[in-house]
Amino acid sequence: MKDGILVVNKPEGMSSAGVVGRLKRLLQVKKIGHTGTLDPFATGVLLIAVGKATRISRFFLDGSKGYQARVTLGRETDTYDCTGQVIAQADPSTLAGITFEKVRQVVSSFLGPQEQVAPAYSALKHNGQPLYKLARQGTMIQKPPRQIEVFHISMEGFQTTEQELPVFDMDVECSGGTYIRSLAYDMGRQLGCGAHLSGLCRTRSSNFRLEDALDLNALENMDIKDVEDKIVSMSKCLEFLPAIIADKALAQKIRFGQKPGQHDLTGPVPESEPNAFIRIVDRDNTLLAIVQPDNSGQSYKYCCVFTA
Secondary structure: OEEEEEEEEEOOOHHHHHHHHHHHHOOOOOEEEEOOOOOOOOEEEEEEEEHHHHOOHHHHHHEEEEEEEEEOOOOEEOOOOOOOOOEEEOHHHHHHHHOHHHHHHHHHHEEEEEEEOOOOOOEEEEEEEEEEHHHOOOOOOOOOOOEEEEEEEEEEEEOOOOOOEEEEEEEEEEEEOOHHHHHHHHEEEOOOOOOEEEEEEEEEOOOOHHHEEHHHHHHHHOOHHHHHOOOOEHHHHOOOOOOEEEOOHHHHHOOOOOOOOHHHHHOOOOOOOOOEEEHHHHHHOOEEEEEEEHHHHHHHEEEEEOOO
């Protein structure tokens, strides 16, 4: 089976691990995993790393993301989303003062770099245990705030539900590690009425978009060779990293695990990113290794090596 990334449109109601399990049975591979969890109620882009590509998951976990989200005002839940227990509800008089313009201003205020506290119900770990497992046992752990950045955020579709709760949609482009549930919760707090995330679709993960994604059921009904053709090669999916084409001497160095020096790599490393990762590929664009300048600045250290 080809090594690389399979772009899946995760269906609603299934965990990310569940998608991985179904694809593992379909593809009959030992190494497979996702590169960033989507909650079961969410849909959209889920990157599945197949084979050796599991070793490059880190480059997508930290990559920027895009989302279409729905936020319901007036109710807070313990999970910050529609799957949790309601823990607070605004009275009608408070909700009557919530206007489109007031919400728009609050949503816009979340643009830019900021610190964010992750939900207690999240996959982050404390002493080796996921926070959501501890929370279900009654132990609520709050992690220190983390630095995130919202590159774009806009609001649309302000309306009222049958339960007389204001609802709006928002489009978000953000750094990896951003919790959209926390954005919704914090917006509700700023508005003074509480809020929770009631819908979520990931529209982009790194350089992969929703239009690139394949439905899980469709994949399971395809010929295995056709599925393999849909897997994006490791080198192609890392095209955002600068590349060096290896000659025979460099390829041999990599094969024997010898550290390449500056004279082995042709092509300048971007000055603005002196510690940037670099792809080393052969003439067929097959990924041989990923390297990074070492502290001496005279040679490179290996991040990953893919030669046999």
